[in-house]
Amino acid sequence: MSAQAEVALANGRITFRPARVAGVVSIALGVLAFWVALPPRTTRSELVPVVLGLLGIAAGLFSWRKGETRLGWTAAMIALLGMLGGVLAAQAAVENLKVVITWSAVLAATLRFATPLIFASIGGLFSERSGVVNIGLEGMMLMGAFFAVLGGDKTDSWVLGLLIGMASGAALALVHAFFSIQLRSDQIVSGTAINFLALGITGYLYIDTYGQEGTGDLPEVPNVNLDWLSRIPPEGLGSFLEKSIGHLNLMVWLAFLTVVLAWVVMFRTTIGLRIRSVGEHPRAADTVGISVYATRYAAVTLSGALAALGGVYLSLGFVHSFTENMTAGRGFIALAALIFGKWRPFGALGAAMLFGFASAIAPRLQNVESWATYGTLFQALPYLLTLIAVAGVIGRSIPPAAIGRPYIKQ
Amino acid sequence: MAEQQGPVLELRGITKRFPGVLANDHVDFDLRRAEVHALLGENGAGKSTLMNVLYGLYHPDEGEILINGKAVRMSSPREAIDSGIGMVHQHFMLIPVMTVAENVVLAAEPRKAGVFLDYDAAIRRVRDLAATFKFAIDPDARVENITVGQQQRVEILKALYRGADILILDEPTAVLTPQEADELFGILKTLQREGMSIIFISHKLREVLEIADRITVLRRGEKVETVPREGATQDSLARLMVGREVLLRVEKTQASPADPLLVIEKLSVLDDRELEAVKDVSIEVRAGEIVGVAGVDGNGQSELIDALSGLRKVASGSVRVGDKDVTTETAHKHYDAGLGHIPEDRHVRGLVLDFSLAENLALHDFEKEPYSRLGWLRPGRMIAAARRLLKEFDVRGGGPKTRAAALSGGNQQKVVIAREVARDPRVLIAAQPTRGLDVGAIEFVHRRLVEERDEGRAVLLISLELDEVLSLSDRILVIYEGRIVAEYGPEVSEQELGIAMTGGLVPEAAAS
Amino acid sequence: MSEQTPPQQPPEEQDLDEPSIEADPEAQQSLAARWDLYQRTGGVITPVLTAVFAFFVGGLVVLITTGKNPLSTYRAIFDGTGLNWFFPWVSGQEREFAAEDLQQTLLLTTTLILVGIAVAFAFRCGLFNIGGQGQYIAGMIAGVQVGVLMPDLAHVPHVVLAAGAGAVAGAVWGGIAGILKATVGAHEVISTIMLNWIALWIGSYLVGFNGPLQDPKQVFVPVTEQVSQGAKLNVWWGDPKLQGLHIGFFFAIAALVVFWIVLNRTTLGYQVRAVGFNPEAARYGGISVGRNYFLAMAISGAFAGLAGSVDVLGWLFRVDLTSVQVSSQIAFIGIAVALLGRNTPLGIFFSALLFGALINGTSTRNLDPSVFQPELASNLTLIIQGLVVLFVGADLLILYLWRARTKLRRKVRPEPVAER
Secondary structure, three states: OOHHHHHHHHHOOOOOOHHHHHHHHHHHHHHHHHHOOOOOOOOOOOHHHHHHHHHHHHHHHHHHHOOOHHHHHHHHHHHHHHHHHHHHHHHOOHHHHHHHOOHHHHHHHHHHHHHHHHHHHHHHHHHHHOOOOOOOHHHHHHHHHHHHHHHHHHHOOHHHHHHHHHHHHHHHHHHHHHHHHHOOOOHHHHHHHHHHHHHHHHHHHHHHHHOOOOOOOOOOOOEEEOHHHHHOOOHHHHHHHHHHHOEEEHHHHHHHHHHHHHHHHHHHEHHHHHHHHHHHOHHHHHHOOOOHHHHHHHHHHHHHHHHHHHHHHHHHHHHOOOOOOOOOOHHHHHHHHHHHOOOOHHHHHHHHHHHHHHHHHHHHHHHOHHHHHHHHHHHHHHHHHHHHHHHHHOOOOOOOOOOOOOOOOO | OOOOOOOOEEEEEEEEEEOOEEEEEEEEEEEOOOOEEEEEOOOOOOHHHHHHHHOOOOOOOEEEEEEOOEEEOOOOHHHHHHOOEEEEOOOOOOOOOOEHHHHHHOOOOOEEOOOEEOHHHHHHHHHHHHHHOOOOOOOOOEHHHOOHHHHHHHHHHHHHHOOOOEEEEEOOOOOOOHHHHHHHHHHHHHHHHOOOEEEEEEOOHHHHHHHOOEEEEEEOOEEEEEEEOOOOOHHHHHHHHHOOOOOOOOOOOOOOOOOEEEEEEEEEEEOOOOOEEEEEEEEEEEOOEEEEEEOOOOOOHHHHHHHHOOOOOEEEEEEEEOOEEOOOOOHHHHHHOOEEEEOOOHHHHHOOOOOEHHHHHOOOOOOOOOOEEOOEEOHHHHHHHHHHHHHHOOOOOOOOOOEHHHOOHHHHHHHHHHHHHHOOOOEEEEEOOOOOOOHHHHHHHHHHHHHHHHOOOEEEEEEOOHHHHHHHOOEEEEEEOOEEEEEEOOOOOHHHHHHHHOOOOOOHHHHO | OOOOOOOOOOHHHHHHHOHHHHHOHHHHHHHHHHHHHHHHHHHHHHHHHHHHHHHHHHHHHHHHHHOOOHHHHHHHHHHHHOHHHHOOOOOHHHHHHHHHHHHHHHHHHHHHHHHHHHHHHHHHOOOOOOOHHHHHHHHHHHHHHHHHOOOOOOHHHHHHHHHHHHHHHHHHHHHHHHHHHHHHOOOHHHHHHHHHHHHHHHHHHHHOOOOOOEOOOOOOOOEEOOOOHHHOOOEEEOOHHHOOEEOHHHHHHHHHHHHHHHHHHEHHHHHHHHHHHOHHHHHHHOOOHHHHHHHHHHHHHHHHHHHHHHHHHHHHOOOEHHHHHOHHHHHHHHHHHHHHOOOOHHHHHHHHHHHHHHHHHOOOOOOOOOOOOHHHHHHHHHHHHHHHHHHHOOHHHHHHHHHHHHHHHHHHOOOOOOOO
């Protein structure tokens, strides 16, 4: 080995690694294989996606063989999925595809599906950065979803509904905090219990309050109408913007604001510094006089309130009603997004958008006429993508050092 | 420099009980202004407990704390800090992923607009403070990227930043090379001149005699005596500390090395971050000799041990145990080839604490006769074998069915050694074999290692304790930044070793 | 003259890190004794108290929200469980009804024992298998498929094959999570949850409208064909036409025995437990941690898959959309069963019985709506289940209970303060 290369190695400098490049190329080829068959390209030859996909798989396997186990594996899976999608799309009728896949609508839907994930994963961010695993995000979302409906219905105000929803999530989070901080429960077990409790409480109260009739008329969180977007030149862009982000729900924008705020708080304020110190090395924080328990309580409670906002959006902002277990695993996807985003606000945002995209595209694919036989199978797509992402990245991202470990005060 | 004025700090009759243990039994202690007062005692004598009481981490069951003559109640570190006490813990209280400045100002941060961290101001203040005491430190560096010696200075800065005038140092030299320790003593002298009062906790006699003005000796939770440095000797202190005569040197005969049993050739190993942690290392250990590897923590020792025992992939080079090449084999195959491995950390690796002693003793061989047959365990035979081993190695505090966690550290280590030695290995790797043990247990382990050598095993000792390496080894290798940079006979001086351990001998080419 | 000071520090914190202990081997001995006491008291009393407490809170919920008497509600639920069959004074018609109810309860217990073992086995390897639902669905579908095909097969081989197919399918589904954990370190909680949803949608597709497994004779109903007669499990208690208790119950009991033997009497179990307690020590000992993660998840999945196929062969006989999407949630209760049963065979049996009774007692069929609404009651079950998991997981509760007990004892019989 030459002396220079060795120095580079010792300093940890990033050097050219063929395996890594191959992995990235593989993912790109997989995406491309799907994309060429969709509007506006709509390639009709199945050969094109097959060739692109096979190349992608080959590149992924190469990357795997050369030592990039995770990246290579993930890339090969994505290339395979892209190829299958491309082949299917190439078989579908062009007209039908154009109706089903309108990119402005897909973007709007992506944002809608990403919003609850964003809220919940930012919630998870606070809890996990303080050292408490929050697998109860799902339950906290569900609490928010139901109590926002209940509160909004009783007060006839979406604002109060939203606040009540947040409070309910925070209250449930407080239970999680008490058990995992004070009683030193296993945090994953406690979080699981939280999810059961939320399922039971919301289901019980829903039936007790609304019975079989459903929730009826509810106050709704308003949309933000930005009609002026359509006047932005050139015309194509303007109408695209107007159609995609011109009529989004207020809470979608709120979600983006939350991400920015979370970043500022976490990395630019003393509060964030203290939260992170507690999550990394609680005893060090304790020895300089930071109350580990108080910090964790606050972070977990805030986490619950934010996760609940995700639920509030689902019920009051999106579907305008409540159904039992309506969060359908989104809390867990949010958790995966947080890990995928390496416990960083914008990373989590990116991951949430990716999973949101999968959720947005899944029902559309189901509507493509020639695919109707596969029907519900597409519903599994977001979960499958999450699984692949989890497998591909999680081992690489380093969690806060003290995560999951209860702190024992002397 | 004792003045007529009263002590700045006084502990009266401090008693601290843990379930089943009296950690501090009516201990009195006082500290005068601008003195270095050493607290001496072996592991488990109650030194750390006493200081944790003072720092507000433990609450005493009895006794009182007086600062400048006034009784105070320390119910949290916050109050200790407010009373002007700073503590440098044995295990640093630093957050590795944060910068030096962030670590120093944590919980007393300079702010902008009330809530925002004024990082520039933090950098400035830390730089100024470091300059005052002539610490060479980059406030913007991440703690995980600086040396252990520098990390310790960050800890001292933390105390100074908070305006401490009483500084507690808990076993500060445990992680330092002799040179770094000298530098630390220089710093302490400076602080002392500035009027700082220092409590220096240690179990090393020599350094206590070097730095302290007065020495208080603790034994089994009780204060034995406070003596001035003048007139105290290593022997007199050792007697006070242990309560009997101790052998400071291990007795052993001249080694008579025979065939090489562990042969390492041009070994390179990557660490978790995929950087080369062990570089081109070649070692040969012969039957009937102890080869010691000295070095500062984090210079590739852990990766070397892991690679030798099949727990980490070898990047290049080869490892031979006996006459078998085990370079690419699993840990299991290493054991079968005749390797015994006393691991660095008995809690993390050496023992499954929730297993019984019998189960722990079968850890390498549970798939073989007599412990099992055709996949079926035979608990009766496990217990019988365990009973024999526990007796032979004088393990006290439990029988074959006792959980390993219930044993004291010394007895746990005996269980580990019993398991490794009983398999009659040809090569024995001993990594930090006496960490955290009391004098009696240390003597046992040392004696046993020499015995194993005399049985004709090849022993590779890897330790951070220079004394241990010096007193046990027949040959001494020094590891620095993953390379073996020097080899010495057993008569080498500590000074010389220290220079090699800090890279003083590294040739130009490799250093650049 | 010194005051009596009770120990403030819980011993568990001291046994490893506090070096002072090493100085005094005799004190250590007593500490060890304390530890054992902990284990003993914690082993039986806490789960029982936990269950009692959870039911108490559940009763409060009933009282507050509906104003109904919790005791009469629980009484009504209890009557639906059939557990009164065990009372010797119940006779005649009432006894027959009780027998039918008890058969239902034990049917559910069978499932819960198996999914409980699935969770417990993974727990012993340090893994949290929340994927029981997906593995159960995989088992159901494999079981029904083998049961429908090969109608000419003889009874015993057909049952073995069909039930076995379920176990294998569950093992595959659980094994995926195990492989991901072993090779790339993906956390099993997230991957098993995702696998649950993937199984749910694949299952819905397979048995749903136009799905490949849908019964071609009933195009308007999303359901598979019935398993052939020869694949059905024999009913040994009650009327086969009224869902009597099938021999699958004994499969579950046998599974408990197998569970215990594998863990405690085989080298595989030794490895699994070593990895569960301390993966790093196991690795050092020469055990392949990844291989055990995979095996533990696969074996765990096999038990959950077996639960699915036993249900199909025992009383469902066909798989429809509801059983994929709703009934499969029964697998989640396996978590509560395993935790409440402290991962021990006997504990799992009793907690499975408890939850089986609870579910059956709150079912629409057994609970009189005039006493309490069954839909509410099933959610009440969820709440109780959540509380059980919450409290059983709280280590410190054991500690508090233990301390309260010692304090109580001290008041009765003051101990002399030990002085050195």
